[in-house]
Amino acid sequence: xxxxxxxxxxxxxxxxxxxxxxxxxxxxxxxxxxxxxxxxxxxxxxxxxxxxxxxxxxxxxxxxxxxxxxxxxxxxxxxxxxxxxxxxxxxxxxxxxxxxxxxxxxxxxxxxxxxxxxxxxxxxxxxxxxxxxxxxxxxxxxxxxxxxxxxxxxxxxxxxxxxxxxxxxxxxxxxxxxxxxxxxxxxxxxxxxxxxxxxxxxxxxxxxxxxxxxxxxxxxxxxxxxxxxxx
Amino acid sequence: xxxxxxxxxxxxxxxxxxxxxxxxxxxxxxxxxxxxxxxxxxxxxxxxxxxxxxxxxxxxxxxxxxxxxxxxxxxxxxxxxxxxxxxxxxxxxxxxxxxxxxxxxxxxxxxxxxxxxxxxxxxxxxxxxxxxxxxxxxxxxxxxxxxxxxxxxxxxxxxxxxxxxxxxxxxxxxxxxxxxxxxxxxxxxxxxxxxxxxxxxxxxxxxxxxxxxxxxxxxxxxxxxxxxxxx
Amino acid sequence: xxxxxxxxxxxxxxxxxxxxxxxxxxxxxxxxxxxxxxxxxxxxxxxxxxxxxxxxxxxxxxxxxxxxxxxxxxxxxxxxxxxxxxxxxxxxxxxxxxxxxxxxxxxxxxxxxxxxxxxxxxxxxxxxxxxxxxxxxxxxxxxxxxxxxxxxxxxxxxxxxxxxxxxxxxxxxxxxxxxxxxxxxxxxxxxxxxxxxxxxxxxxxxxxxxxxxxxxxxxxxxxxxxxxxxxxxxxxxxxxxxxxxxxxxx
Numbered sequence: 001x002x003x004x005x006x007x008x009x010x011x012x013x014x015x016x017x018x019x020x021x022x023x024x025x026x027x028x029x030x031x032x033x034x035x036x037x038x039x040x041x042x043x044x045x046x047x048x049x050x051x052x053x054x055x056x057x058x059x060x061x062x063x064x065x066x067x068x069x070x071x072x073x074x075x076x077x078x079x080x081x082x083x084x085x086x087x088x089x090x091x092x093x094x095x096x097x098x099x100x101x102x103x104x105x106x107x108x109x110x111x112x113x114x115x116x117x118x119x120x121x122x123x124x125x126x127x128x129x130x131x132x133x134x135x136x137x138x139x140x141x142x143x144x145x146x147x148x149x150x151x152x153x154x155x156x157x158x159x160x161x162x163x164x165x166x167x168x169x170x171x172x173x174x175x176x177x178x179x180x181x182x183x184x185x186x187x188x189x190x191x192x193x194x195x196x197x198x199x200x201x202x203x204x205x206x207x208x209x210x211x212x213x214x215x216x217x218x219x220x221x222x223x224x225x226x227x228x229x230x231x
Numbered sequence: 232x233x234x235x236x237x238x239x240x241x242x243x244x245x246x247x248x249x250x251x252x253x254x255x256x257x258x259x260x261x262x263x264x265x266x267x268x269x270x271x272x273x274x275x276x277x278x279x280x281x282x283x284x285x286x287x288x289x290x291x292x293x294x295x296x297x298x299x300x301x302x303x304x305x306x307x308x309x310x311x312x313x314x315x316x317x318x319x320x321x322x323x324x325x326x327x328x329x330x331x332x333x334x335x336x337x338x339x340x341x342x343x344x345x346x347x348x349x350x351x352x353x354x355x356x357x358x359x360x361x362x363x364x365x366x367x368x369x370x371x372x373x374x375x376x377x378x379x380x381x382x383x384x385x386x387x388x389x390x391x392x393x394x395x396x397x398x399x400x401x402x403x404x405x406x407x408x409x410x411x412x413x414x415x416x417x418x419x420x421x422x423x424x425x426x427x428x429x430x431x432x433x434x435x436x437x438x439x440x441x442x443x444x445x446x447x448x449x450x451x452x453x454x455x456x457x458x459x460x461x462x
Numbered sequence: 463x464x465x466x467x468x469x470x471x472x473x474x475x476x477x478x479x480x481x482x483x484x485x486x487x488x489x490x491x492x493x494x495x496x497x498x499x500x501x502x503x504x505x506x507x508x509x510x511x512x513x514x515x516x517x518x519x520x521x522x523x524x525x526x527x528x529x530x531x532x533x534x535x536x537x538x539x540x541x542x543x544x545x546x547x548x549x550x551x552x553x554x555x556x557x558x559x560x561x562x563x564x565x566x567x568x569x570x571x572x573x574x575x576x577x578x579x580x581x582x583x584x585x586x587x588x589x590x591x592x593x594x595x596x597x598x599x600x601x602x603x604x605x606x607x608x609x610x611x612x613x614x615x616x617x618x619x620x621x622x623x624x625x626x627x628x629x630x631x632x633x634x635x636x637x638x639x640x641x642x643x644x645x646x647x648x649x650x651x652x653x654x655x656x657x658x659x660x661x662x663x664x665x666x667x668x669x670x671x672x673x674x675x676x677x678x679x680x681x682x683x684x685x686x687x688x689x690x691x692x693x694x695x696x697x698x699x700x701x702x703x704x705x706x707x708x709x710x711x712x
Contacts, residue, residue: 064394064440065433066401069412073433076419077426129520130557134571134623135546144570148561163290170293174405181296194303202292202300209291226561226603 007196011187015201018180022208025097025169025179029104030162036109041116055113062110067168070107075099075175100172108165115161119154120146152223159216163209170205180204235431238418245411246435252332252400252410253393253439259336260396264343271348282344289341295402297338302330302406331403338399339392346392350385351377383454390447397439401432411435471496471531471627471658472517478525479512479682486512488682490526496626499653500660501669504679505705510662513679514629517660518549531626547575550620554632556612558604564615565591565600568622576623583622590618594648610641614648621652628652630661666709670694678702 043055062070078084078093092098123146131141173182184201188194235242270282289297302325309323354377362372404412415428422428472494479487486509494500502510515521516528519535519542528535530545559567568587572578578586591597594614596607604612613633620628630649634642646668653659653672663669669676670690677687678699686693686702697703 061433061437064437064444066398066412066436068401068404069429069433069436072412072415073426073429077429080424080426124557126553126555126557127559130551130553130559131571132520133518133546133549133551133553134619135543135575136571137543137574140574144574145559152561167293170295171402173295181293185299188303194299195307198296198300198304202288202296205293205296206287206291227605 004193004196007191007193008200011184011191011197012200012204014187015180015183015197015204018178018183019204021097021172021177021179021182022166022169025100025104025172025177026162026166029101029108029169030165032101032105033108033112033165036105037112037116040109040113041120044113044117045120059110059113062107063114067103067107068171068174071100071103071171071175074103096172096175096177100169100175100177104165104168104172107168108161111161111164112158115154115157116150118157119150119152122153123149152220152227155216155220155223159213159220162212162216166205166208166212235427238414238422238428241414241418242411242431242435245409245414246439248328248408248410249397249400249435249439252328252335252403252408253397256332256336256339256396256400257393259333260340260343260392263336263340264347264392267340267344268347268351271344272351286341286344289338294335294338294399295405298331298334298402298406301334301337302327305330327403327406327408331400331406331408335396335399335403339395342395343389343392346385346388347381349388350381353384354380386447386451386454390443393443393447394440397443398436401436469532470494471498472660473529474513474516474526475529476526477513477516477523477528479509479516479521479523486682487516487523490684492677492684494627494658494660496658497656498658498674499672500675500677501673502660502662502677502679503664503666503669503705503709504685507681508679509682510679511631514551514631514660514662517627517629518546518551520551547623548626550623550625550628552613552616552620552628552630552633554635556604556609556616556636558612558616558619560604563601563603564596564607567604567615568619571619572622586622587618590621591615593621593651594618608641609637610644613637613641613645617645617648617652627658627660630659630663632662632664634663634665664709666694678705680705 040055040059043051046052074093075096078099084090084093092102127145127149128141131145136144169179170181172179173185176182178186180201184197188197191197267282267285270278273279305325306323309325313323358376358380359372362376367375400408400410401412404410404416407413411432412429415432418428419425470493472492474490474492477487477490477492478485488509490513492513502513504510512521516523516535517530523535531548533541533544535541535545558564559570562570565584565587568590569580569583572583572586573580588597588600591600594617596611596614599607599611599615604615607615617628617633633649634645637645642665646665649659649661649668650672661668661673673690675687676690676693678685678693678697678701680701686697686699688696688698693702694706697706
């Protein structure tokens with residue numbers, strides 16, 4: 001079993017060409033997913049049972065099914081309906097990239113909204129009582145007390161979810177997208193050398209993951225500056 | 232719905248495969264998780280480093296990549312080994328079932344390592360000290376104090392690990408395992424109804440998720456029967 | 463309008479409060495005049511905290527009426543807000559906002575609720591910080607202060623809203639013994655200046671020297687109320703006697 005170093009050096013630049021696609025999938029889905037997550041969170045906190053219930057069902061479905069299935073339903077499944085093909089969304093849904101971003105967004109939105117909710121529930125109730133006693137309105141309490149504290153509480157779990165999202169982008173390769181994994185798989189198909197190619201790809205992802213963790217570490221230290229007792 | 236006639240059998244068998252993968256990978260995941268946690272908690276720097284490497288690698292690499300690597304990579308390794316014994320051997324195949332099961336067990340096991348480690352450290356030091364002060368041996372402390380508290384702490388995140396295992400099974404269809412997603416792909420070439428087929432896959436996986444979630448909730452309630460309701 | 467000076471500041475009339483099937487307050491009748499200093503004591507679970515938490519609607523009473531400065535406490539949000547503007551509260555666990563500096567803790571409610579501008583709010587905040595004798599801590603975060611200092615900040619925070627009444631819910635129970643006095647001193651000063659206060663506490667020395675009236679509660683009822691000398695030297699009820707024996711014997 002030989003380890004072809006030349007092959008690695010050859011294929012790395014090709015795979016890194018896919019880095020831009022991977023990054024695009026990650027950032028766009030991440031941002032849209034976060035917006036969706038906040039929307040779902042507000043629905044769950046609204047106190048109106050019909051909003052809460054709809055959000056809960058949505059979250060249940062998207063957390064209870066594999067993301068690969070969700071991608072396939074959107075990319076392969078939706079074109080089955082003429083209504084979709086005739087609609088204004090067809091230009092997005094026809095493209096694999098649009099479908100991948102949609103699937104990743106819908107999926108991460110469900111997970112992140114639960115993470116945010118965990119943060120909100122973790123805020124000390126006494127602080128909200130102090131806010132009430134001082135005469136603050138529910139909206140004021142949510143903005144000035146709950147949100148800053150919940151964000152800090154949710155950050156570690158959120159960083160884990162961003163890493164999960166990164167790993168999920170690799171699944172876009174199953175619907176012909178030429179992200180890093182997609183390119184790697186074509187190289188493997190041509191060269192019959194899965195070891196070298198896949199291992200180097202894995203290392204690229206690990207470095208990417210490391211980078212994301214470091215970034216969030218900085219974030220966490222900044223947000224948590226009031227929690228450290230520097231004398 | 233008539234389009235599904237003739238396919239119910241296949242879907243059923245696909246679901247059975249999912250259940251089999253779940254059972255096998257669950258046992259392996261627990262094994263890997265316990266070994267990893269033990270290594271991280273041990274005094275051996277070497278064991279800690281290896282365990283850390285394990286978690287970094289398998290938490291930082293996309294699941295699909297791990298599956299592909301294990302499947303193709305192990306075939307290469309096994310073929311090479313087999314050639315030593317019998318030069319006429321052309322190719323040793325690794326069944327997708329085992330390549331996939333071991334792959335997802337390794338992946339989720341790396342998360343389980345952290346869960347078990349956290350559960351071990353989460354047992355109140357005061358309880359341990361009290362046990363020692365009462366004269367209980369290390370083994371007795373472990374069995375009667377540590378373990379009951381540990382599994383109570385680990386149960387919620389462990390439930391999530393089980394959900395991950397079930398959902399990751401869909402990824403193994405990529406290397407040819409004939410679970411439900413694989414069946415769906417075949418059904419589509421014949422029936423031409425991708426949406427219907429993939430939705431059915433989604434429903435089946437949602438069913439598995441629901442069973443797991445309800446079971447965990449039941450066990451949690453049982454485990455907390457002595458601690459809930461104190462005024 | 464009736465003569466405001468003779469109308470009690472707080473009136474509780476036949477107030478009941480249930481938590482599920484458990485009755486926390488039974489038939490409470492209480493009047494507090496402006497300038498009175500009231501101490502409420504009693505065993506745990508007697509309903510003392512619940513009583514004062516009903517006054518600023520942190521708990522909702524189920525029966526009877528509660529009237530603060532002429533405003534009846536109902537579900538109407540405007541009335542609740544009006545009452546909370548006049549009633550301040552100091553909590554056992556301080557409840558300072560951990561993500562804001564000390565001075566911001568004192569300013570935020572002024573800015574949000576009274577719509578005071580930033581400079582005015584800061585001036586008032588610093589004035590009350592000086593009142594509680596820790597102006598130098600203004601730009602620190604709560605976690606950097608000791609328990610006693612945090613509680614004094616909490617008192618200053620309540621004072622910044624310039625309330626008519628301050629409620630104290632076991633203000634020294636979470637403090638180490640050496641810090642209790644610094645907080646009690648602030649409370650004694652407040653009392654001397656004529657602040658209407660209701661204080662749930664176990665600090666009997668404070669009660670004896672500061673209170674106009676001591677109320678003993680047990681099992682959701684007001685068992686006895688009297689001036690301190692009479693309360694300590696001549697308790698009328700058997701339950702009061704039993705409680706005083708327990709609490710004063712160490």
